[in-house]
Amino acid sequence: MKQLYLFATLAGARVAIAAEEVEAVVRLTDIAPVPGLGRHVAGLSALRSRVLTVIDVAALIHGAATPAERRELAIIADIGGHSYGLMVDEVSDICWVPEGALPLRGRLDPVWMPYARAIVEHEAVPWLLVSPSGFLENGIADQAA
Amino acid sequence: MDELLQEFISETQESLEALAGEIIAWEADPSDRGRLDAIFRFFHTVKGSCGFLHLPRFERLSHAAEDVLSDIRSGKRHPDAATVNAVLGIMDRIAELTQAVAVGAPLAQEDDEYLVAALAVHESESEAESDAPAPVPRHGSAQAAPRTIRLPLALIDQLMNGVSDMVLARNELARQLRDRAGDPALEGAFERLSGCVAEMRDAISRTRMQRIDRLFAAIPRTVRDLGRDLGKRIELSLEGGDVEMDREMVEMVVDPLIHIVRNSIDHGIETPERRRALGKPETGQLRLEARQSGNQIVIEISDDGAGIDTARLVEKAIAAGRLTPDAAARMNEAERLDLIFQAGLSTASAVTAVSGRGVGMDVVRANVERIGGTIGLDNHPGRGLRITLSVPLTLTIIPGLVLRAGGLHFAIPRAAVVEILHDNNAMLRIGEVGGARIATIRDVRHSMIDLEDVLGLDIPAEPGPRTVMVVRSASGLPFALGVSAVENHEELVIRPASPIVMASGIYAGMTLPDNGKPMLLLDTGGLARKADLSEIAEHADAVRTAGERTDAKEGTEMVAALRFEELSGERRLLQLSLIERVEELEADLFGHSGDRAFVRLKDRLVPVVNGCQGFARETVSALRLRDDRREAYYAVAAVLDIVQMPAVPDMVAMHGNLSGVCVVEGEHLEVLNPFALFASLPDEPAERKHPGRCLLADAEDGWAREILAPLLRQAGHEVLIGLPEGAAVDPSDIVLCTTSDAMQAADVLGCRTVQLRAAPQPSGPQDASIYRYDRRALMAAIAGAGQ
DSSP states (O other): OOEEEEEEEETTEEEEEEGGGOOEEEEOOOOBOOTTSOTTEEEEEEETTEEEEEEOHHHHHHSSOOOGGGOOEEEEEEETTEEEEEEESEEEEEEEETTOOBOOOSOOOGGGTTTOOEEEEETTEEEEEEOHHHHHHHHHHHHHO | OHHHHHHHHHHHHHHHHHHHHHHHHHHHOTTOHHHHHHHHHHHHHHHHHHHHHTOHHHHHHHHHHHHHHHHHHTTSSOOOHHHHHHHHHHHHHHHHHHHHHHHTOOOOOOOOHHHHHHHHOOTTTSOSSOSSOOOOOOOOSOOOOOOOOOOOHHHHHHHHHHHHHHHHHHHHHHHHHHHSOOOHHHHHHHHHHHHHHHHHHHHHHHTTEEETHHHHTTHHHHHHHHHHHHTOOEEEEEEOTTOEEEHHHHHHHHHHHHHHHHHIIIIISOOHHHHHHTTSOSSEEEEEEEEEETTEEEEEEEESSOOOOHHHHHHHHHHTTSSOHHHHHHOOHHHHHHGGGSTTOOOOSSOOSSSOSSOSHHHHHHHHHHTTOEEEEEEETTTEEEEEEEEESOSSEEEEEEEEETTEEEEEEGGGEEEEEETTOTTEEEEEETTEEEEEETTEEEEEEEHHHHHTOOOOOOSSOOEEEEEOOSSSOOEEEEESEEEEEEEEEEEOOOHHHHTTSSEEEEEOOTTSOOEEEEOHHHHHHHTTOHHHHHSTHHHHHHHHHHHHHHSSOEEEEEEEEOTTSOEEEEEGGGEEEEEEEEGGGEEEETTEEEEEETTEEEEETTOOOOOSSSEEEEEEEEOSSOEEEEEESEEEEEEEEESSOSEEEEETTEEEEEEETTEEEEEEOHHHHHHTSOOOOOOSOOSSEEEESOTTOHHIIIIIHHHHHHTTOEEEESOOSTTOOOTTOEEEESSHHHHHHHHHHTSEEEEEESSSSOSSTTOOOEETTOHHHHHHHHHHHHO
């Protein structure tokens, strides 16, 4: 099924995100930390009059927070009426993919298991299909545990 | 079809809500045709809509009610109590069905038949006379509903966000404009835009507001039903329904309010027999009044019932083991009264269906405090009780303190802060035992935690003392919270934080200050839970510390005061309750005229009591003071902290604006005298009208028109230029003439006259005229002539 995807590098892995789940990609400026939460919540950042909760996806995957100087880009997603920014390393492309999502093949690194749903083929390489809301749901579950 | 159904449901629910009050009012005065028509129209509309939506049960019910009401309209039937009950029954059923349709639940399989049958029962057949007549709500007359449209809340939120973005863009533009060379035309255009944006923001914020009428809508019905059940006669009066408050707030307040009303009817107002025996009128008075006071909405619920029996409360508390007789003996009346807010205590001697089950005022208070409100009691045993609920105007703007901890900034609601001290304060002793830290302030021990410890931050090494705030959550005991410093006091616009942030349990929301750096609002209750202080709060210590507090109070009565530094450098105190807030004002807003100083706020001038001028800095801190009527500013160099001072200064020495000297924390400080401060304010423009108009007889006289008339108007007289045609002159009018021709004309009219002359000296001994620049004589003559 033909689909529009955003291709990005996130926590060192190639990922694809369905374009309708992405509101915008912004360059992060100031992030005000939120102490008392897990490492994966990088903090709050103001985008005009909106306040983004910035999620450090790399910390969620690898357990180590991204150093401040590498906190550059974020994908903005609106989830449950709140605005979130997911930190990404790099954004490469937005493209239509005619065949859409394909079933996962191969043995996935367990850290990615909760987040990856399928793969998308683009420029002859596979990209993991992830969803911004997936990171959040599992992020909150982690915190509760 | 779905959309139509949705529309039908929300319209029906809304009308039902509005009608609940109307129908009771109609019952009290069945001749009120307007209300009868409104009720009839409701059933008619429901019948019409459900016909084509295919809701046969609705149709049958509304049809039956419509028939009866139609008979009443045409005078074929009299609206007796039984009929009103039946109509109410049908309305209730329609409400249930609507609710069921709205949530998609199956319709309750109850029999509508008996409801319809009840309508047919005439008074003669029904039980003789209903024992308690309906309460009489004294609403204003029914108002025509303003034209409205229905909007999804999401759209309004979107508008709000849009306007906030606009404000930020405007601020950015203002910065850019300041950096460039001034072009008056451009600046003018920008000013205009700026004004429009501000207006727009106000208008959009108003869309969130709702008349308090909606909060009151359910009250008449509650009072009526409960009054009947309990056989009590109640006259209900509702006032201030046009006060507006945030719609979310309305929803938060409705439950506590209904609870208080129920309590008041159940426990407060006595039965007619008992009232007669006590020499009170048989009908009890229940009065609800709402008003806006600053950024608070105050709702007063007063009744003329029995009040709270504090002796009984104490007995109950002792019986429940919450209080030792010893501690009870030491409590003062206010503390005894406060027991009503303890969970599980009630003065009701028996558990009734209405109240007295111990789920009571404690829940009410918790609910009110959760939204940043307070609840106050004014008890007159045997004569009545007045309960005052004060809630913030909106959930979104609260007064808060900005504090610094671990190098970050946080906000905390002002209402949660009991007091603020530096940790080098002599009154404060911090002890440590087994890892637990205890802050002892004036012999009261508090659990002490550092905010950094709770949040997992490092405590930065900083010069100077740290600050200890005594904070309290809605429930639970106050505790001491160590932070780096308290920096600021401001009105914060609070917005909800994302669930992932709220999940931590220590934040209540977030705010975006002008510097564009988001800031989190701390939840004091959450902090206590996170630090595992909650156990302590649950213990019986509460009562013991309360006892200790009494001890501490027994010496001298202390009041909270603000310690500040005057512009001239002295440190002084001012009673905190007079200070509405502390504001940073731009220095060029201050001005003076003669010996009067003022500050310009938008388009009005507010007096500055300490008459300062010529500030050497850009912004000035000013205390905003208010008595019950007037406001004023007091410019200061710096606000230091909040301390406790004795209510009567240690040395009384009244002079100027000062009332004496207090010793606070080993420092002697002069105390400002609030009486002198307000007494020194300039008089407000005279509002009372002087009796009688002043007629300036010579319409052509330029001096009279341009110089005399403004003077008279300023003094509060109504001025008419030229003599009125015909005989429209009132005998109390005073005619002022500047020429003798006019004097003669005025004499003809037969009212009192005052003649003015241009020359300083009278022309002869017969001359009774007054020199026109002799203001004193002129005013005296007018006043004399007016008598």
